[in-house]
Amino acid sequence: MKKSVWSMCGMCTVRCPIRVETENDEVTWIEGNSHLLGGALCAKGSAGIALLNDPERPQQPxxxxxxxxxxxxxxxxxxxxxxxxxxxxxxxxxxxxxxxxxxxxxxxxxxxxxxxxxxxxxxxxxxxHDSACGRNAHHASLSLYGVGRTGFAYDIKKTRHLVLFGRNILASLRVAEVNQVLDMLDSGGRLTYVDVRQTMTGIKANRFFQVRPGTDYALALGMINEVIREKAYDQEFIDRYVSDFDALVTFVEPYDVDWAARECGIKAERLREFVRELALDRPQVVFHPGWMTSRYRDSFYSSRALHILNVLMGNVEVEGGQIFPKGPADCGxxxxxxxxxxxxxxxxxxxxxxxxxxxxxxxxxxxxxxxxxxxxxxxxxxxxxxxxxxxxxxxxxxxxxxxxxxxxxxxxxxxxxxxxxxxxxxxxxxxxxxxxxxxDSMIATQKGTKPRFICRNPAVAPRxxxxxxxxxxxxxxxxxxxxxxxxxxxxxxxxxxQLEPTGVKIEDFAEKGFVELCKKPIMYDRQNLDGRFKTPSGKIEIISQKLTEAGLPSLKPYESP
Structure with missing residues (x-):
């Protein structure tokens, strides 16, 4: 007997929504959920049948x-x-x-x-496992905004300029995110890519900075310096929501474009051109922090510098920028x-x-x-x-x-x-x-501008x-x-x-494999973000009070590798 089952992939941490076809209790086909991914699925997800039929996995306790x-x-x-x-x-x-x-x-x-x-x-x-993965980027975000790495979603499809440090996004497993990047490029958006080697993303990028290994932080500091020098930042946003901006201005003074170019092995004029583009494109500019930058001794401060660049763009809670993920409560x-x-x-x-x-x-x-x-x-x-x-x-x-x-x-x-x-x-x-x-698994909440509940269902009986x-x-x-x-x-x-207080029934998942909690995307009032930043001061903290209390610098001088 043939059947089709809505479920969630389990081949990596992304957990894409999928549709599984079976016949006589055998999986015959796996594809992305057509309602969210248009049927697309990465190679790893498509290989799930091999995982199921692997005879060398543990077969009993x-x-x-x-x-x-x-x-x-x-x-x-x-x-x-x-x-x-x-x-x-x-x-x-x-x-x-x-x-x-x-x-x-x-x-x-x-x-x-x-x-x-x-x-x-x-x-x-x-x-x-996260202390071996994205914890540096998480704590960098936490020290600045008071919310961690997953405290923001990125509206890539509508951004005008996406900047990636080592995030080879077009070779990644996040199918939805890849599609958003391609849509952004098709609509005329720019992609700037930074890495020590050429990649699939670098090939598609409008600009590729091939930097000397271990110099991500130097490049980010040079970008901050030039953004400030050119006044390419959002002064109104900074005045309202950011503390200790003056300390940042003073700190980055030595790290000008010419210094960054020498340190990173790139051309200074290309870096200046890049910053001029940022001035035109902001606030629809995203410096995507990903899970990590290069694994290096200053990677916490590299990640923090990328978050600071987002702050300078004033890109919080705007279309094409960083957006606070919305949950069920935002939908009533x-x-x-x-x-x-x-x-x-x-x-x-x-x-x-x-x-x-x-x-x-x-x-x-x-x-x-x-x-x-x-x-x-x-x-x-x-x-x-x-x-x-x-x-x-x-x-x-x-x-x-x-x-x-x-x-x-x-x-x-x-x-x-x-x-x-x-x-x-x-x-x-x-x-x-x-x-x-x-x-099957617990019902999960997926936050975003249109939050949803999503369900994993078994496609076949355990082997x-x-x-x-x-x-x-x-x-x-x-x-x-x-x-x-x-x-x-x-x-x-x-x-x-789990579902009892929500008013949603398990039968509601049958049509699409998920239940959307609102019909239109939800955005907060950008003019009233007070209380959204969970730092001690309630503002975006260039100088983190918690880092200071721990005896750690918020802005650390660069050391050449």
Whole structure:
């Protein structure tokens, strides 16, 4: 029998909406959701069938026998595996306290259930992979605007000038974003690209700055200097919403265009031409910070400089600029119920020091790599259990030998994953999750100018003895005495529980795979953005109060590589 299923891709972090065709419980075709992507899907998404049919993924729960990393496993039932993990967790909690357990995941819209489990256990130590990804750009944004990296959406299609530092966007996995760039170029918009090597995006760009490696920050400082010198910035926006602009003017004085050109290996006149174009194109100019700039010692300040350039353009909450993502409340709709939102906040301080020792960092997901010191020293308390959900720290962080030395001090290592990973291979237990084509997930909210709820549905039955994350977490929660925080017996019941206050029914997803919460794009009044910037001063802070309190500079002098 043939059928068509609306769902969400799971081949990368973008989670594009998809349509899956099946026949006799076999996937025959995957494409992008026609209502949002026009059927387009990247090569990775199209390869999802291979992920589903991979015979070398874990096919049932596994408990290690022999030493860690030996590769010898006992194949066990789900009851045996969950009982084993629960017994270990209970022993750790009884001896060391619940804060001695930490849990990490991929992050994203389904992290709520992971947070709920670790917080329900009584531990504050939820974390994710992001300290090895976009955390620098996130904290740079937070220090300036008071909102993090996902606190802005970028209206690329309507921008007049898109500037990318190392963001090879046309070779990326974000199909919708790629289409927006192409539409922008077709409508006469400009694309400036900065990188150490030529790429697909560089080939399509109107201007390509091929810079000397490690000099991203120098180029950004030169741009800021020239924008200020040419008075190509939005004075009205700065006067109203920005603090310490004078400090920026003074700081960038030494970093003129000629200096930046020599340092970066580009022509000064091309940089001057670029700034003259910015003056014509603003405020519809976007310096897209992406996930990161070059991996270098000043990458935090490089990211911060790109955010400052956006501020100078005055591009906040304008078409073609940076836009605050809107949620259900902006549409007059109640949001989804949160599992984590029902749980009392743990009282213990985080084991990585974020939020108390390192008060300038976002304590939400913390910083995974800082836990290694805690594992070794036992300060502020021992870490004795680690559960990773589709997160492989061995592939994210350097020096796996040192990581293993720290992890060997733990009593329990658990991997919840669709496939083997280096970390999973080193664990005590592998709890195999069904692939995205075999499982349903929590309802997710996608914010933007037209926010929506979106749903993942299973296209086929699980090939092996695997389970969805919601089933795995529920099974563990029941066994460690916190099952009352997870009021469902199936993912369908969980979805209905989430939707209860919204007025939306699960049947409403059948037509398109998602439910739009408003018909027209929502924009805030640009003349009344007071309260939108969550900094201590309520303004965009060139000199961050939190960085100052932490003894860190907001504007750091450039050091040549």
């Amino acid at each position: 596994l408990i290690r026998k022999g030493g860690r990393g030996a590769g010898r496993w006992d194949k066990v039932s789900w009851d045996t595996a969950l009982d084993y993990v629960a017994e270990k967790l209970n022993k750790i909690v009884d001896r060391y306290g619940p804060e001695s357990v930490m849990m990490s995941c991929r992050g994203g819209p389904f992290a709520d259930i992971v947070k709920a489990f670790i917080h329900g256990l009584g531990s504050p130590n939820f974390t994710n 709709v109640k949001g989804l119920r949160s599992l984590d939102g029902q749980i009392p906040k743990p009282t213990a301080r985080r084991g990585d020091g974020v939020g108390w020792k390192y008060s300038h960092f976002d304590k939400g997901p913390g910083l995974f790599h800082l836990f290694y010191d805690t594992m070794v020293t036992g300060d502020p308390y021992p870490i004795k259990g680690l559960i990773c959900v589709r997160h492989d720290p061995f592939s994210c962080f350097p020096d796996p030998a040192a990581q293993k030395e720290a992890l060997d001090r733990l009593d329990l290592l658990v991997a919840i994953d669709t496939h083997y990973s280096e970390f999973g291979w080193y664990c005590d237990v592998i709890l195999p999750e069904s692939t995205y084509l075999e499982r 092996y003895d695997t389970r969805s994350l919601s089933e795995i977490i529920k099974g563990l929660a029941d066994r460690v005495g916190i099952g009352h925080y997870f009021p469902y017996n199936s993912t369908a019941e969980l979805q209905a529980w």
